[in-house]
Amino acid sequence: MLAGTGDMAVVCALLTIGLLQTTMARHLMSEQPSSALADRLAALAKDKTVIVTQVSCGYLEFADNWITSVDALDISNWLAVAQDQAALDYLSARYPGHVLPVTDLMSTGAEGGLEAGIDLLEWGTTAFSEMACTRPLYLQAVLNLGYSVIYSDLDAAWLRDFQKLAPKRLDVVLVDDSEAEEERRSDNTGTGLMRFNPTEKAKALLRDWHQMCQDDESNAQPAWNKLFTPEKRDTLAFHIMTKEIYPHSVLLAQYNPSKQRALSPAWVHANFQVGKERKQEFLKQHSVWKLEAGREYPTCAPAPEAFSALAYPWQPFERLAAEAVLEDMGVAGGHAGADASVALPGMSNRHRS
Template identity: 25%
Template sequence: MSLHQRQQSPHQQQQPLVDPEPLSPRHGTGLQQRSISLFSPTGVIILLSLMVILGVLFPWMGMPAGLFSGNKDGSLSRWREYTLAEAAAFVGKNGTIIVCAVSQPYLPFLNNWLISIARRNHQEKVLVVAEDYATLYKVNEKWPGHAVLIPPAPEAQTAHKFGSQGFFNFTSRRPRHLLHILELGYNVMYNDVDMVWLADPFPYMEGNHDVYFTDDMAAVKPLNHSHALPPPGKKGRTYICSCMIFLRPTDGAKKVMKKWIEEMQLQPWSTTMKSNDQPAFNWALNKTYSEVDLYLLPQVAFPSGGLYFKNEKWVQETRGRHVIIHNNYISGFEKKIKRFRDFGLWLADDHIQESPLGRI
């Protein structure tokens, strides 16, 4: 809505609807009209009436709640009603969405991850699933439309240690989010934000498989290794990483997500069984592999942190072939940042202007 007044023609100026200078006397011939002072009793009554009318009409007109209050949080509160379907339509215009799930303590990692994605020109596909309202508001304040909160939000807004109940509560929502996006008809790539893109991963999503994933093991595989689901390990299941997944909106991919949800319900977190989402994901793959088209991504392009950060010889031998680096096999917020810095992968210090969020 423009607040600028349109210039009036000389004819219009002779018959004004509103005096352009209500506190100045009108000059000219003809009938003299008396102006109503803003500070007169009549003016005050009119002003109060107008405020009441606007107060009634604005909510129905979809005006921001904080328009006159000056409260930034009020103007951002509209994002509470922003749905996953709306967000997916906004970021998934080419049919593919890149998803992460973030709580407020991990905003620095989000920025670092986003810089690496922006360098591959895929940032407009990114949808941040905010796990608290502070993250929802912050991201949408800086980058409108790219964050959504799917109720209910977890109560705690702290950085959860791996293996804690808070960590389980946080990660257990993941397959539901992914399933919903698949049911909306989009391809979806999920990343944890302790990752950095060194190249474009999408050329590696070759073929039309249902589910693409990476091995979480540190043992070196042959460069021409099989893309089939690896054999189970000592615990009777595979060791596939649940932190980098690409899914097509097929019945097979939906079946895996539903099985993942089911497995997490069967193995909830307890003080004696400190579950996380990854074993359940592996059980889901192991129990559906005969019905679903699965694809193991090449290790050289998607190495685990246990390989990339701990096998310097392998890194040198395969340099130039790495695509997404995952900073796992280490726990602790500060430890992860330090390791990224040590390997030249913490971009948020010197390249913050490349993030769609800027400095947060």
């Protein structure tokens, strides 16, 4: 028997609610963090602080190099979130007690377990965007357990301890990826090194960041900077580290002491360097690639997408470097203008971090 109009409205409403709940469940972390995460944080944290990073199969060399750098500083309160089974197996064997699978931090993926392991995920691919946009969930899971959290990218080496240099008791501490002379005026704060304290404002900021990623189908850094507006900043206790000690890679590569303020880097970050070889070469040029030769790594499955250039509002200092990257990677007519929309044949444009 057909339902009446009122009954149909109720059914439609219930179906809509169900679909919304299903969609939200794909993106929200578990409201009850896993006991494994709580136990691991209790064992690792120092001064109620833990450093978190993300690792996939294709990034294991960078993970080893980054861990070597923090180990040299006698830093042991770090936790690697393994994105796939290959990364989990490798890191757990080499660094026991410092690794958890992503399924212990998020409700997503818990049913099917971890994938076997895929190659290096490049910015500009859907897979990279999705991985980067889960980061706010990991960080929020740590805050919800009462700990401060520092996130660090792996294509970097620490030369000094960010925990000792960054101000404490603020909602968020950031680095600057812009050309701005005054960091507090930056329009491109970096997401490769961030500190959050377990304040309600910081938790709300992470929720909003993740939602911005979802709403814009964006990557982590563009979504973050769209959120981190002057109006938003006025509501937060925040600090942006000076570029003298946390320079981005373009500034470091083009540094001219006669024309620019003095640098005393506390880290070397290979951001804006695209591809494994280019990142490794940059770190080697700055004498921070410390891996011994002959180390063996698991075989990773090919990445699901080829590189694609993106529609992105490039900053002036990025443009020439980006155009060179596109040429190196065989993208014809790779002009990285303010409204550029360049992609390999058959690839859709995505957002960049």
